Amino acid sequence: MTGRRPDAAGRRALALYRDAPWQERAHVHVRWWSAPFRRLVTLLPEAGPVLEIGCGHGLFSAYAALSGERRHVVGVDIDADKIAAGAVAAARVPNLELTVAPDGAVPAGPWAAVVVVDVLYLLPADAQRALLAAAAAQVAPGGRLVVKEMGASPAWKVRWNRWQETLSVRVLRITEGSATFTFVDPSVMAGWLREDGLTVTATRLDAGRVHPHHVLVAERAPA
Ligand SMILES: C[S@@+](CC[C@H](N)C(=O)[O-])C[C@H]1O[C@@H](n2cnc3c(N)ncnc32)[C@H](O)[C@@H]1O
Incomplete structure (x- = not known):
């Protein structure tokens, strides 16, 4: 299993924030240790244009760029402070x-x-659906859409995640978003992506972790 300790590119990505205020440094370190970035980066192509939607402070985008110099990574987010x-x-x-x-x-x-x-x-479920459809429409033939969200089981990991998100979004206000969370079952999301013409593989990434991490890889057929 790919570990969570930062590899060389991960250390370089984290070091990019060394001059940032402590809150941002702490945030990117918490993101590194809580999200399965090392697994996710292996799901990206080694070269070509890569878009991350909702990149926050850009840690995963930076990691993807630093671990694949033939990638050109563009990260976008609605939060101007995080992007700055x-x-x-x-x-x-x-x-x-x-x-x-x-x-x-x-x-x-x-x-x-x-x-x-x-x-x-x-986002509300209908906005999730719309954003995925818009993203799928921009995937090149032979390209892929990688969607990391939380799975629907096991129940204790789902409860733990909800508690932590409530703290982050509603109490500490670290993350922008609606007042409610909508965790769509990955099987439903996979159905949406198939309707958009993509071939979908679903994988749980929660082994050894307290969050119910889950990823969908949705591929567009080559031209
Ligand atoms: C939990 S953070 C994840 C950030 C980053 N992807 C990561 O893994 O570290 C969620 C991010 O989604 C952004 N976000 C929320 N709604 C969005 C939208 N409609 N379009 C783009 N970004 C959005 C927030 O501003 C926030 O930076």
């Missing part, structure tokens, strides 16, 4: 751009990969 913080770090990585995008907007592709990590649960 991330842009300082991104300035040190030639194959990385971070930019603000309006809610629901998907920059035009074609993208070799579009990746969405722990964003959709902040």
Whole structure:
């Protein structure tokens, strides 16, 4: 199993934030240790244009860029403060751009990969559906959409995750999003992506972790 300790590219990505205020440094470190970034980066193509929707401070985008110099990674988020913080770090990585995008907007592709990590649960189900359809439409032939969200089981991990998100979004206000969370069952989301013409593989990523991490890899057939 790929570990959670930062590899060389992960250490370089985290080090990009060394001059940031302590809250941002702490945030990116918590993101690293709580999300399965090392597994997720292996799901991206080794080269080509990659879009991350909802990149936050840009840690995963930076990691994807630093671990694959033939990728050109663009990260977008609705939160201008996070993008401003991330842009300082991104300035040190030639194959990385971070930019603000309006809610629901998907920059035009074609993208070799579009990746969405722990964003959709902040949106109502119909907005999740619409954002995935818009993202799928920008995936190049032979490309893929990688969607990391939380799974629907086991119950204790689902409860733990809800508690932590309530703290992060409603109490500490670290993350922008609606007042409620909508965790769509991955099997439902996979159905949406199949309706959009993609071939979907679903994988649980929660072994050895307290969060019910789950990823969908949705591939568009080559031309
Ligand atoms: C939990 S954070 C995840 C950030 C990053 N993907 C990561 O894994 O570290 C969720 C992010 O989604 C962003 N977000 C929420 N709604 C969004 C939307 N409609 N479009 C783009 N980003 C959005 C938030 O601003 C926040 O930065």
